[in-house]
Amino acid sequence: MRDNPVLRVVTKITIPIILLFSLYVQFHGDYGPGGGFQAGVIFAAAFILYALVFGTQAVRIVVSPSILRLLTASGLLLFAGVGTVTMLLGGHYLDYDTLAQNPLLGQHLGIFLVELGVGITVAAVMITVFLAFAGRRD
Amino acid sequence: MTLTQLPALQVILPLIAAPVCLLLRSGRLAWLLSILVSTTALIIAVLLLRLVLENGTISYTYGGWAAPWGIEYRVDIASAFVLAIVAGISTVVLLFSRVGASWEIKSSEQSLFYTAYLLCLTGLLGMTATGDAFNLFVFLEISSLSSYVLIAMGPDRRGLTAAYQYLIMGTIGATFILIAVGLLYMITGTLNMTDLANRLPALAQSRTLRVAFAFLTVGLGLKLALFPLHLWLPNAYTYAPHVVSAFLAATATKVAVYVLLRFMYGVFGSSFAFDSMPLQFILMVLGALAVLSGSTVAVFQHNIKRMLGYSSVAQIGYMILGLSLASVSGLTATLVHLLNHALMKGGLFLAVACMAYQLGSTRLADLAGAGQRMPWTSAAFVVGGLSLIGIPLTAGFISKWMLVVAVLETGWWPLLIVIVAGSLLAVVYIWRVIEMIYFRSAATADGPAQEAHWSLLAPVWLLIAANIYFGIDTQWSVDVAQLAAQLLFGVHA
Amino acid sequence: MNELINIVLLGLLVITALAAIRLHDLFAVTIMFGIYSLLAAAVFVVLDAVDVAFTEAAVGVGISTILMLATIGLVGRQEKPPAHRSLLPLVVVAVTGAALIYGTFDMPHFAAPDAPIQQHVAPRYLEQSPSEIGIPNVVTAVLASYRGYDTLGELTVIFTAGIGVLALLGLRRRRSRLADSPEEEP
Amino acid sequence: MDMFALYNYWVVIFLMMTGFYVVIASGNLVKKIIGLNLFQASVFILYISMGKVSGGAAPILRETVQTYSNPLPHVLILTAIVVGVATTALGLALVVRIKEAYGTTEEDEIHSQDESL
Numbered sequence: 001m002r003d004n005p006v007l008r009v010v011t012k013i014t015i016p017i018i019l020l021f022s023l024y025v026q027f028h029g030d031y032g033p034g035g036g037f038q039a040g041v042i043f044a045a046a047f048i049l050y051a052l053v054f055g056t057q058a059v060r061i062v063v064s065p066s067i068l069r070l071l072t073a074s075g076l077l078l079f080a081g082v083g084t085v086t087m088l089l090g091g092h093y094l095d096y097d098t099l100a101q102n103p104l105l106g107q108h109l110g111i112f113l114v115e116l117g118v119g120i121t122v123a124a125v126m127i128t129v130f131l132a133f134a135g136r137r138d
Numbered sequence: 139m140t141l142t143q144l145p146a147l148q149v150i151l152p153l154i155a156a157p158v159c160l161l162l163r164s165g166r167l168a169w170l171l172s173i174l175v176s177t178t179a180l181i182i183a184v185l186l187l188r189l190v191l192e193n194g195t196i197s198y199t200y201g202g203w204a205a206p207w208g209i210e211y212r213v214d215i216a217s218a219f220v221l222a223i224v225a226g227i228s229t230v231v232l233l234f235s236r237v238g239a240s241w242e243i244k245s246s247e248q249s250l251f252y253t254a255y256l257l258c259l260t261g262l263l264g265m266t267a268t269g270d271a272f273n274l275f276v277f278l279e280i281s282s283l284s285s286y287v288l289i290a291m292g293p294d295r296r297g298l299t300a301a302y303q304y305l306i307m308g309t310i311g312a313t314f315i316l317i318a319v320g321l322l323y324m325i326t327g328t329l330n331m332t333d334l335a336n337r338l339p340a341l342a343q344s345r346t347l348r349v350a351f352a353f354l355t356v357g358l359g360l361k362l363a364l365f366p367l368h369l370w371l372p373n374a375y376t377y378a379p380h381v382v383s384a385f386l387a388a389t390a391t392k393v394a395v396y397v398l399l400r401f402m403y404g405v406f407g408s409s410f411a412f413d414s415m416p417l418q419f420i421l422m423v424l425g426a427l428a429v430l431s432g433s434t435v436a437v438f439q440h441n442i443k444r445m446l447g448y449s450s451v452a453q454i455g456y457m458i459l460g461l462s463l464a465s466v467s468g469l470t471a472t473l474v475h476l477l478n479h480a481l482m483k484g485g486l487f488l489a490v491a492c493m494a495y496q497l498g499s500t501r502l503a504d505l506a507g508a509g510q511r512m513p514w515t516s517a518a519f520v521v522g523g524l525s526l527i528g529i530p531l532t533a534g535f536i537s538k539w540m541l542v543v544a545v546l547e548t549g550w551w552p553l554l555i556v557i558v559a560g561s562l563l564a565v566v567y568i569w570r571v572i573e574m575i576y577f578r579s580a581a582t583a584d585g586p587a588q589e590a591h592w593s594l595l596a597p598v599w600l601l602i603a604a605n606i607y608f609g610i611d612t613q614w615s616v617d618v619a620q621l622a623a624q625l626l627f628g629v630h631a
Numbered sequence: 632m633n634e635l636i637n638i639v640l641l642g643l644l645v646i647t648a649l650a651a652i653r654l655h656d657l658f659a660v661t662i663m664f665g666i667y668s669l670l671a672a673a674v675f676v677v678l679d680a681v682d683v684a685f686t687e688a689a690v691g692v693g694i695s696t697i698l699m700l701a702t703i704g705l706v707g708r709q710e711k712p713p714a715h716r717s718l719l720p721l722v723v724v725a726v727t728g729a730a731l732i733y734g735t736f737d738m739p740h741f742a743a744p745d746a747p748i749q750q751h752v753a754p755r756y757l758e759q760s761p762s763e764i765g766i767p768n769v770v771t772a773v774l775a776s777y778r779g780y781d782t783l784g785e786l787t788v789i790f791t792a793g794i795g796v797l798a799l800l801g802l803r804r805r806r807s808r809l810a811d812s813p814e815e816e817p
Numbered sequence: 818m819d820m821f822a823l824y825n826y827w828v829v830i831f832l833m834m835t836g837f838y839v840v841i842a843s844g845n846l847v848k849k850i851i852g853l854n855l856f857q858a859s860v861f862i863l864y865i866s867m868g869k870v871s872g873g874a875a876p877i878l879r880e881t882v883q884t885y886s887n888p889l890p891h892v893l894i895l896t897a898i899v900v901g902v903a904t905t906a907l908g909l910a911l912v913v914r915i916k917e918a919y920g921t922t923e924e925d926e927i928h929s930q931d932e933s934l
Contacts (some may be wrong), residue, residue: 349734
């Protein structure tokens with residue numbers, strides 16, 4: 001499959017579009033369908049496509065196992081961290097109202113960060129899982 | 139301020155520690171973090187228990203959104219009691235695993251192991267504390283998925299099939315619970331357990347409610363290994379790493395029992411559960427069958443861990459019997475046995491782990507002569523076994539006694555035969571082990587197998603000592619269980 | 632019109648599910664599952680659940696199907712036909728299904744606006760979220776704020792799965808030969 | 818009309834049961850996992866069905882729309898979908914390891930191998 005020039009070219013054109021779309025889904029989830037989870041899956045799909053066409057080794061060069069591990073943990077830490085911050089600011093866990101003077105602004109900020117955390121961990125886990133399965137072939 | 143945040147901290151702390159643990163490269167550091175977090179969780183649980191005993195039930199709303207719009211944690215005496223059991227057992231097992239897990243788990247996988255362990259702790263604590271039916275499902279899945287991982291980390295390939303079998307049955311159970319929660323939501327419009335409890339009495343005649351009740355019971359029955367839905371349990375306990383067997387045997391099924399009784403008494407209400415539905419009959423029959431069949435099968439096992447697994451099926455039967463009596467005394471017996479069984483099974487599995495490390499096997503035949511070579515471990519096993527049988531001055535006696543009292547009080551005296559028969563069978567299977575370790579000499583005395591390291595023995599004896607302590611000084615455990623049972627009953631009295 | 636589409640889609644779902652039972656080629660079963668997910672996503676659109684449809688399409692048709700194909704690539708695509716047919720599963724399924732059907736008779740009717748589910752809890756999300764959260768997508772508002780803690784739990788579940796796959800399969804194994812696409816093998 | 822009022826649920830129940838049947842009747846480890854997915858996907862349809870309001874629209878607030886479908890089941894099912902894929906990934910990883918350890922993914926063959934030990 002790696003020798004097929006059409007596939008290679010099309011993949012190289014498509015991947016930036018997929019990545020861009022995932023960012024749109026990530027940050028437009030407040031207004032339309034979508035959010036961190038869907039964005040994370042789509043983001044991972046770009047890497048999976050890349051792995052299918054150029055091989056998993058090529059993906060490992062872009063994201064090494066230790067980076068994936070770091071990202072997997074950091075998304076969850078970001079989400080849980082937002083909750084901890086709201087707790088330290090005197091609110092209940094995940095009470096975004098405390099994040100800014102204006103409760104609405106606080107909600108927006110909280111939801112933005114939380115969705116970002118979801119997106120990061122989901123993308124990292126999906127890529128990890130795919131690479132783990134693909135790497136199992138003898 | 140901090141005190142009001144305790145219910146959240148109880149669950150959030152291990153949850154945050156899990157991703158941190160993943161990033162730690164060294165197994166030793168991961169262990170250190172885990173034990174710190176688990177000890178803190180234990181302190182929080184004890185504080186919570188004191189708080190609820192003094193001031194009554196605590197409600198905590200996530201995101202500051204009032205229930206039923208937001209998610210509520212509801213800690214009452216019963217849940218604080220279970221939280222303390224889970225956090226306590228987790229801490230003792232972690233004390234044990236500093237050395238134990240380093241022998242069982244590859245050093246490259248240790249931080250993954252402790253991450254999964256913390257996640258399992260998170261899930262179990264979350265299931266206990268939550269007051270929201272859907273949130274329960276989410277934390278149930280956290281604890282389930284992490285326990286599949288922990289079981290699959292066992293050295294034997296059969297750990298993989300045991301984990302797979304558990305995954306299939308566990309997911310069927312979780313899906314049944316999901317269906318039940320959906321049906322409850324459909325007819326009431328709420329997911330909050332307290333809100334559900336207020337709205338369900340008006341719907342007592344609804345056929346949809348009956349089906350929801352049935353699905354919830356079956357789903358939780360799969361999780362708590364209620365006979366005949368226990369098929370996953372013996373394999374899972376046998377082939378998991380020894381520390382994992384100890385942790386899961388002492389906590390996972392207990393939490394599921396607690397969730398069942400919380401739904402029966404705190405959500406559906408005892409009048410619906412026992413008057414409109416034939417629950418009493420079903421639970422009584424299944425509980426009795428669990429005691430008899432679990433104990434009988436245990437007698438014929440050649441693997442000591444599998445024997446303890448079947449014994450767990452029987453012990454869960456006792457808890458279900460107490461639950462089925464639909465009386466404060468029966469419920470008290472169940473809650474006391476929740477604690478006592480956690481202490482005895484935790485201690486027994488850890489003692490077996492010591493033998494397995496020193497002798498290299500958990501087959502009964504390979505333990506011959508262990509009494510001379512490992513006197514302290516063997517003695518611990520004997521005391522734990524006596525507690526399992528229900529000999530006076532051990533914790534096991536107290537829970538059996540309370541169950542007998544409850545049975546007599548409610549007039550279901552045929553159950554006495556079941557309880558006595560279960561104890562007699564326990565004498566038989568514990569005796570088989572005692573005979574093997576004290577009265578047979580080792581077939582192959584190769585190598586000077588000797589007593590386990592003190593850092594392994596200390597946690598074992600901690601749990602065994604607790605068995606004796608709670609067998610003599612019953613004031614605390616029985617009082618708390620009784621208060622908790624009264625509170626659970628009072629909801630719909 | 633919507634009802635008609637719904638009926639047709641549900642009919643197709645039934646056909647696909649039955650096909651999945653009958654087939655013994657796991658590759659075909661997986662494709663059936665992919666189709667099933669896609670149809671389910673279409674049902675979700677008809678039932679106004681656009682966010683869920685999006686997710687089902689990405690997860691069911693995408694990730695789950697890819698993982699299944701990858702697994703089949705590793706373990707083989709042929710299911711051994713059962714040596715003996717047991718009646719027990721059929722009985723269990725029939726009893727479970729009958730219980731659920733029994734339960735439907737007291738259910739609020741499909742799409743009824745006066746069902747309890749539309750009267751309690753949910754109206755507040757629709758009415759108050761503009762002033763309390765201030766974003767138009769109510770699903771996101773509930774997901775991330777009102778029931779944000781569930782979402783934290785959900786993320787923890789995904790995290791657990793990641794840990795589990797790392798523990799079971801690992802990432803460290805370097806191969807001299809680059810891995811091919813998993814679809815090619817079957 | 819009364820028949821139609823519940824028809825939707827009956828079909829969904831049938832779908833759930835086909836998935837459930839695949840899980841408990843199949844002897845192949847991969848097919849069991851696929852069955853679980855079918856079972857759960859059907860439960861998702863049950864949830865989404867109960868949130869539908871006739872004449873309602875997707876719960877994304879707009880000036881022009883008065884009636885919306887219930888957003889809460891959507892939120893719950895988003896969570897459940899994620900839980901489902903997590904279970905699938907873990908289950909399939911176990912299947913891969915089992916295949917490596919036993920050389921088969923048929924339940925009865927695995928069973929007979931363990932018996933002979």
